[in-house]
Amino acid sequence: xxxxxxxxxxxxxxxxxxxxxxxxxxxxxxxxxxxxxxxxxxxxxxxxxxxxxxxxxxxxxxxxxxxxxxxxxxxxxxxxxxxxxxxxxxxxxxxxxxxxxxxxxxxxxxxxxxxxxxxxxxxxxxxxxxxxxxxxxxxxxxxxxxxxxxxxxxx
Amino acid sequence: xxxxxxxxxxxxxxxxxxxxxxxxxxxxxxxxxxxxxxxxxxxxxxxxxxxxxxxxxxxxxxxxxxxxxxxxxxxxxxxxxxxxxxxxxxxxxxxxxxxxxxxxxxxxxxxxxxxxxxxxxxxxxxxxxxxxxxxxxxxxxxxxxxxxxxxxxxxxxxxxxxxxxxxxxxxxxxxxxxxxxxxxxxxxxxxxxxxxxxxxxxxxxxxxxxxxxxxxxxxxxxxxxxxxxxxxxxxxxxxxxxxxxxxxxxxxxxxxxxxxxxxxxxxxxxxxxxxxxxxxxxxxxxxxxxxxxxxxxxxxxxxxxxxxxxxxxxxxxxxxxxxxxxxxxxxxxxxxxxxxxxxxxxxxxxxxxxxxxxxxxxxxxxxxxxxxxxxxxxxxxxxxxxxxxxxxxxxxxxxxxxxxxxxxxxxxxxxxxxxxxxxxxxxxxxxxxxxxxxxxxxxxxxxxxxxxxxxxxxxxxxxxxxxxxxxxxxxxxxxxxxxxxxxxxxxxxxxxxxxxxxxxxxxxxxxxxxxxxxxxxxxxxxxxxxxxxxxxxxxxxxxxxxxxxxxxxxxxxxxxxxxxxxxxxxxxxxxxxxxxxxxxxxxxxxxxxxxxxxxxxxxxxxxxxxxxxxxxxxxxxxxxxxxxxxxxxxxxxxxxxxxxxxxxxxxxxxxxxxxxxxxxxxxxxxxxxxxxxxxxxxxxxxxxxxxxxxxxxxxxxxxxxxxxxxxxxxxxxxxxxxxxxxxxxxxxxxxxxxxxxxxxxxxxxxxxxxxxxxxxxxxxxxxxxxxxxxxxxxxx
Ligand code: FES
Ligand code: FES
Numbered sequence: 001x002x003x004x005x006x007x008x009x010x011x012x013x014x015x016x017x018x019x020x021x022x023x024x025x026x027x028x029x030x031x032x033x034x035x036x037x038x039x040x041x042x043x044x045x046x047x048x049x050x051x052x053x054x055x056x057x058x059x060x061x062x063x064x065x066x067x068x069x070x071x072x073x074x075x076x077x078x079x080x081x082x083x084x085x086x087x088x089x090x091x092x093x094x095x096x097x098x099x100x101x102x103x104x105x106x107x108x109x110x111x112x113x114x115x116x117x118x119x120x121x122x123x124x125x126x127x128x129x130x131x132x133x134x135x136x137x138x139x140x141x142x143x144x145x146x147x148x149x150x151x152x153x154x155x
Numbered sequence: 156x157x158x159x160x161x162x163x164x165x166x167x168x169x170x171x172x173x174x175x176x177x178x179x180x181x182x183x184x185x186x187x188x189x190x191x192x193x194x195x196x197x198x199x200x201x202x203x204x205x206x207x208x209x210x211x212x213x214x215x216x217x218x219x220x221x222x223x224x225x226x227x228x229x230x231x232x233x234x235x236x237x238x239x240x241x242x243x244x245x246x247x248x249x250x251x252x253x254x255x256x257x258x259x260x261x262x263x264x265x266x267x268x269x270x271x272x273x274x275x276x277x278x279x280x281x282x283x284x285x286x287x288x289x290x291x292x293x294x295x296x297x298x299x300x301x302x303x304x305x306x307x308x309x310x311x312x313x314x315x316x317x318x319x320x321x322x323x324x325x326x327x328x329x330x331x332x333x334x335x336x337x338x339x340x341x342x343x344x345x346x347x348x349x350x351x352x353x354x355x356x357x358x359x360x361x362x363x364x365x366x367x368x369x370x371x372x373x374x375x376x377x378x379x380x381x382x383x384x385x386x387x388x389x390x391x392x393x394x395x396x397x398x399x400x401x402x403x404x405x406x407x408x409x410x411x412x413x414x415x416x417x418x419x420x421x422x423x424x425x426x427x428x429x430x431x432x433x434x435x436x437x438x439x440x441x442x443x444x445x446x447x448x449x450x451x452x453x454x455x456x457x458x459x460x461x462x463x464x465x466x467x468x469x470x471x472x473x474x475x476x477x478x479x480x481x482x483x484x485x486x487x488x489x490x491x492x493x494x495x496x497x498x499x500x501x502x503x504x505x506x507x508x509x510x511x512x513x514x515x516x517x518x519x520x521x522x523x524x525x526x527x528x529x530x531x532x533x534x535x536x537x538x539x540x541x542x543x544x545x546x547x548x549x550x551x552x553x554x555x556x557x558x559x560x561x562x563x564x565x566x567x568x569x570x571x572x573x574x575x576x577x578x579x580x581x582x583x584x585x586x587x588x589x590x591x592x593x594x595x596x597x598x599x600x601x602x603x604x605x606x607x608x609x610x611x612x613x614x615x616x617x618x619x620x621x622x623x624x625x626x627x628x629x630x631x632x633x634x635x636x637x638x639x640x641x642x643x644x645x646x647x648x649x650x651x652x653x654x655x656x657x658x659x660x661x662x663x664x665x666x667x668x669x670x671x672x673x674x675x676x677x678x679x680x681x682x683x684x685x686x687x688x689x690x691x692x693x694x695x696x697x698x699x700x701x702x703x704x705x706x707x708x709x710x711x712x713x714x715x716x717x718x719x720x721x722x723x724x725x726x727x728x729x730x731x732x733x734x735x736x737x738x739x740x741x742x743x744x745x746x747x748x749x750x751x752x753x754x755x756x757x758x759x760x761x762x763x764x765x766x767x768x769x770x771x772x773x774x775x776x777x778x779x780x781x782x783x784x785x786x787x788x789x790x791x792x793x794x795x796x797x798x799x800x801x802x803x804x805x806x807x808x809x810x811x812x813x814x815x816x817x818x819x820x821x822x823x824x825x826x827x828x829x830x831x832x833x834x835x836x837x838x839x840x841x842x843x844x845x846x847x848x849x850x851x852x853x854x855x856x857x858x859x860x861x862x863x864x865x866x867x868x869x870x871x872x873x874x875x876x877x878x879x880x881x882x883x884x885x886x887x888x889x890x891x892x893x894x895x896x897x898x899x900x901x902x903x904x905x906x907x908x909x910x911x912x913x914x915x916x917x918x919x920x921x922x923x924x925x926x927x928x929x930x931x932x933x934x935x
Binding site (some may be wrong): 074 | 247248249250251380381383384385387388389390391392393394396397399405430431459460461464531532533534535580581582583584585612614615833834837838840841842843844845848866867868872873874875876878879880881882
């Protein structure tokens with residue numbers, strides 16, 4: 001038995017310790033918001049936060065995140081910045097199929113948590129690990145800026 | 156464990172939110188009786204070689220399998236609390252159909268969108284009309300039926316209110332979820348009227364009073380948010396890969412690496428030792444043609460996806476490669492080129508090209524190559540099946556719910572009514588998920604596991620190795636210019652393996668559907684013109700990819716027009732407009748195109764005036780003709796497909812080292828009436844990215860019969876840092892809703908690659924004739 005802290009709660013799993021966090025989340029804990037896109041840290045669909053850092057769950061063995069604070073898309077609205085990102089996503093109609101958007105939102109939230117006013121170059125750097133096959137990049141960029149702006153105006 | 160109920164636990168307990176029509180509230184008796192008012196005739200299928208005007212006397216939705224249905228009792232249910240449930244029968248894959256089609260119903264129904272719920276129809280075309288979600292057809296074919304659905308339901312509510320108040324029906328009207336009698340100030344909510352309304356007859360189609368566009372509340376406005384948006388941003392959207400059923404097993408399949416191959420022998424000993432692996436099952440391969448048949452191979456069943464993947468790695472399999480074991484993209488390209496340099500089957504001929512070429516003041520020729528592509532939707536194919544009491548239920552991200560249904564029934568030898576296909580959200584489709592091979596796999600594996608729920612997940616490697624690939628092509632063009640630089644001769648040879656090879660004996664020739672995608676129906680006013688289609692043999696499963704054969708055809712033709720303009724010393728935009736010629740409405744049949752995207756040639760002629768207008772508009776918006784700094788350039792392309800007119804200007808910047816960036820793309824779109832302009836814009840933006848992606852990076856290649864690219868490090872897709880920095884979509888204004896609609900999902904893809912390559916030429920003088928561009932511009 002391994003105990004992981006996911007979205008602030010202890011969750012127990014009984015899996016070989018090299019099992020990637022992605023499959024523990026999806027198949028054992030039913031947290032299917034974290035998506036599978038490549039399994040090789042190439043697409044960002046599986047992005048979660050581990051101690052606040054955007055992390056590819058598909059290449060993260062469960063054994064490596066024991067005792068760490070894991071946040072998934074299902075709980076990102078509990079973070080004020082996460083919520084602003086979600087709101088901006090909806091206001092600008094970012095999603096098309098939506099499949100990559102969990103990972104995009106997790107990456108964007110982490111970016112804004114670390115850097116409240118990212119430049120275009122910062123956004124490129126933080127977001128280029130996340131593929132969107134539907135091609136929503138322009139709106140993602142705009143939504144990040146909107147979320148950053150709304151954070152400012154509210155503070 | 157913990158007390159808080161999060162979505163995960165809810166999902167696990169409730170399994171999945173299954174569309175259950177009998178559970179729906181209000182018009183439920185009617186919904187269940189479900190009489191169908193109309194059904195169309197079977198359509199020409201992809202593999203149909205006989206697209207002639209006499210064979211096809213139905214067009215549009217009428218010509219699709221099971222046509223359309225406009226019965227409000229099939230699509231609308233109203234609960235006592237006023238909640239209006241609207242069925243969406245087309246698959247949501249990012250185009251916004253679960254928003255846009257119900258929004259059309261809601262508008263005519265005078266429903267308040269805030270009180271509208273959308274439910275996804277299972278695969279059942281007799282009941283709902285055609286559900287094949289491809290061909291950029293959903294809105295084009297269902298705008299009017301969905302308007303009638305909403306109007307009929309509205310009139311039933313109005314009649315019910317009038318009867319209750321005992322006033323003539325023309326004295327009442329529906330307004331935002333209520334029916335009002337202005338004379339007396341009385342009003343009733345939809346929830347109060349639904350019972351009585353449900354007992355009334357459905358008004359005859361001729362008696363329907365459709366709104367005038369001035370009264371539209373949502374149509375044409377674009378203010379309605381994406382229906383599934385809230386779920387998506389919270390990670391709660393249910394895609395095919397997310398299905399979870401009680402006691403579900405997880406499967407991955409090792410498929411023959413070479414198309415047409417099969418398992419020679421395998422050893423599962425080590426696989427079965429992997430913790431979590433439950434069983435290893437051989438799946439049969441099928442003889443050609445490929446159709447929608449699963450590829451066969453060896454399946455690993457496990458208690459979770461990861462264990463199944465690990466189990467598959469531990470399998471030892473010997474494969475028989477079969478007849479395509481030598482397929483090699485490098486060799487094949489030279490074969491296509493050789494074919495393109497010799498005469499082939501003539502598919503259109505006007506006057507005398509040979510003679511005109513001989514007398515031309517200048518001759519220009521060029522060959523263009525476009526490789527195989529994989530659709531690579533972000534969600535790879537996935538499907539879940541279970542069989543309970545001889546009834547097979549499927550949950551799948553499918554563009555083809557009815558086809559999936561029929562194929563499962565066929566493979567499991569079940570009667571039609573013993574199969575139900577639930578359609579989940581699709582994490583992208585792009586044509587891949589029109590082919591239900593993966594759905595059949597799930598059904599076969601559930602059967603092998605005695606009906607237990609089995610989810611088959613495709614890894615990215617599976618997706619790239621076993622797509623139904625976009626074709627690979629060489630397009631060879633030759634033209635003659637007169638002494639004024641005006642084209643007088645045009646010879647185009649198009650060579651590409653055909654989609655029809657997937658469905659029957661390989662004719663080695665493109666079928667009318669493929670030729671009608673921008674090659675045969677080129678609307679240019681050139682006196683001497685011949686189009687030939689030499690043979691090409693298929694060595695893999697050829698399928699459709701967003702915008703299909705328009706991609707190579709537009710790439711070649713729109714690049715070649717730029718080359719001709721350069722040879723003539725003319726401005727490309729002016730030259731292109733001259734080639735398009737004066738505004739005229741061309742019957743596509745006179746161009747040898749009897750297919751016309753399945754639409755009526757009378758309703759949908761090729762309108763060169765519209766092609767001109769998008770071209771002029773985009774040139775204007777992009778600042779065509781202005782001086783640009785060194786290393787910058789604009790390129791233009793215009794292409795008509797899916798009965799929509801698109802012109803694009805791409806701006807590029809190419810550094811001294813040959814590093815390409817794309818500051819801006821302008822796109823002008825004339826798709827006829829715009830039902831949901833907001834989602835149209837998002838589709839066009841996405842198409843620009845996909846076009847850039849395939850032009851700069853996209854390539855699937857084969858070696859020793861198998862796909863070379865395993866994952867996104869090799870099959871690269873455009874990422875944010877290389878995406879166009881700005882995409883400006885210019886929708887040509889339309890106010891009329893009585894002109895026919897054009898397609899939206901696909902037609903912006905084809906002109907991107909040529910506009911990009913034309914811009915590169917403008918910036919650098921380097922002409923790209925082989926896709927993808929990849930490192931071709933690099934200086935060191
Ligand atoms: S699934 Fe983890 S990065 Fe792609
Ligand atoms: S929205 Fe479909 S992959 Fe990004």
